[in-house]
Amino acid sequence: MARTQDQRRAETRARLIDAAADLFARKGFHAVSAEAVAEAAGRTTGALYNHFGGKEGLLLALLEVWKDQTAAELLAGFEDVIVLDERLAALFEVLTRDDGDRGASWLLLEMELWLHGARDPEIGEPLARRYAGIRARLAEGLADWADTAGVPLRRSPERTATAVLGLLIGCAVQHRLDPPAVETRAVVEGLRDLLGLPDGPPHDHHLSRLAPKGEHPCGSTC
Amino acid sequence: MARTQDQRRAETRARLIDAAADLFARKGFHAVSAEAVAEAAGRTTGALYNHFGGKEGLLLALLEVWKDQTAAELLAGFEDVIVLDERLAALFEVLTRDDGDRGASWLLLEMELWLHGARDPEIGEPLARRYAGIRARLAEGLADWADTAGVPLRRSPERTATAVLGLLIGCAVQHRLDPPAVETRAVVEGLRDLLGLPDGPPHDHHLSRLAPKGEHPCGSTC
DNA sequence: GTCTATAAAAGGATAGAC
C-alpha cells in the first residue's frame, strides 16, 4: 500500500490533535508545552508549527474537531423517542463518568475551552456556535419527545433545552468536586421538573419502561 | 498613628490576594506571572514569596478568602423571605453581570478555581467544602421560604438546593459565551419549575410583589 | 519585612538539513 503524502499529513495532524486533547484536558492548556504535545504524538515541534502555527492554533483546531464529535455523543440518548429516567440518568453520567479513558476528562477539556473562550473571542465565537448547535438539537429532540409522549413541554423547546443543558452542566460541575453530594437521582428529578413531569417513584424505576410510540409512557400513573 | 509590623504585613497580604484575584480571573492562573501579581499589588516578588511561598500558595490563600466572601453575596437574596421572580432573576444576574468591576470576573475566577480543584486535591478539597457550604445555606433558605410561603418543596431542601445551584451555574456558563441565547426569564422559569411553582405571568411581574410574612406571596393567583 | 539583582530553568518559536 502506497501512502500518499496527504495521508501521512492527515495522520500527523490527527495524532497531534489527539495528544493535545488528552494533555490539555489533564493538565490544562498553559501547563502543557508545545514540545510535550508533539512528543506525546510521536512527532516534534517542527511538525506542530507546520500544521497549526503554534499552540494557540492547535487549540483552535482541537475545538473544531471537538465540535461535532461530542455533541453527537452527548445527545445520542435524546435523539430517540421516550424520555425515561434511565435515559436522563445516562445523559448526566456521560458528563460525570470517571473511567480511565477520555470520558474522564470530557468535562475538564470542556471547561478549559470555555475559560479560553470567555476571554478570547476567537475561541469564544466558535464555542458559542457549538453550544447553540447542541441546544438546537436538544430542543428538537425534546419537542419530538413531547409530541410522541403526549406530555406538553412547559415552555418553548428552546428555553427548555437551555435549562436542561444548564442543569446538566451545573450539576456536573458540582459533581466533579464532590461526587456523593450530587446524586444522579437528584439531577434526574430536576430534569423531570423542567420537562413538566411529575415525580417518579421514590426509589425504583417502574415508570422507566419503554412505551409504544404514540402512547403515553407511564400509563395512568404519571 | 503608629502602624505596627503586623498591620503592614496584613496589608501587603491583602493587597497581594486582591491583585491575584483580579489578574487570575482576567487572564487565568498560568497566564499571569508572580511578578505581575506583585507589581499590581505595589509590591515585589520578594514579598510574595515571603508570604505565600509561590504562586500556588497564593492561589490557595485566595481560595480561603474567596470562600466566605462570595457565598454571602450570592445568597443574600435568598436569606430573606419570599422567593420572587425578581429575586430569582437577581440571583442569576449576580453570576452574569458584566460591569467593569469585580463582578464581571466572578464566574471566570470561579471556573478557574474549579479547574484547578478538579485536578489538584489540595485545591479541590477546600473548594468542595465551599460548595457544600453554599448548598447548605441555600437549602436552609429554601426550606424557610417554603415554610413561610406555604409552598411545599418538591423534594428535600438539599436536593432542591443542588439543582437550583446547578441550574444557575450551568446557565451562567452558557450565558457568558452567548448572552442573548440565555434569557434571564428562561432561567427564572426553570428555577420556578425546580421549586414547584406554577408558571409566572407571561410578560409582566405582577406576582412579584412582596407579601407580608406568613402570607402566601401571590394571593390567589399562584 | 520588603526590595534588588540574579541564577537557573523552561517555554515559544524559527532556520536549515534531510
Add this chain to the structure above:
DNA sequence: GTCTATCCTTTTATAGAC
C-alpha cells in the same frame, strides 16, 4: 513534511542588601 539544533524571551525561585 518532518526533524534537529538553537535563539530569545519569560518565569520561577533565591540570596543578600537595607
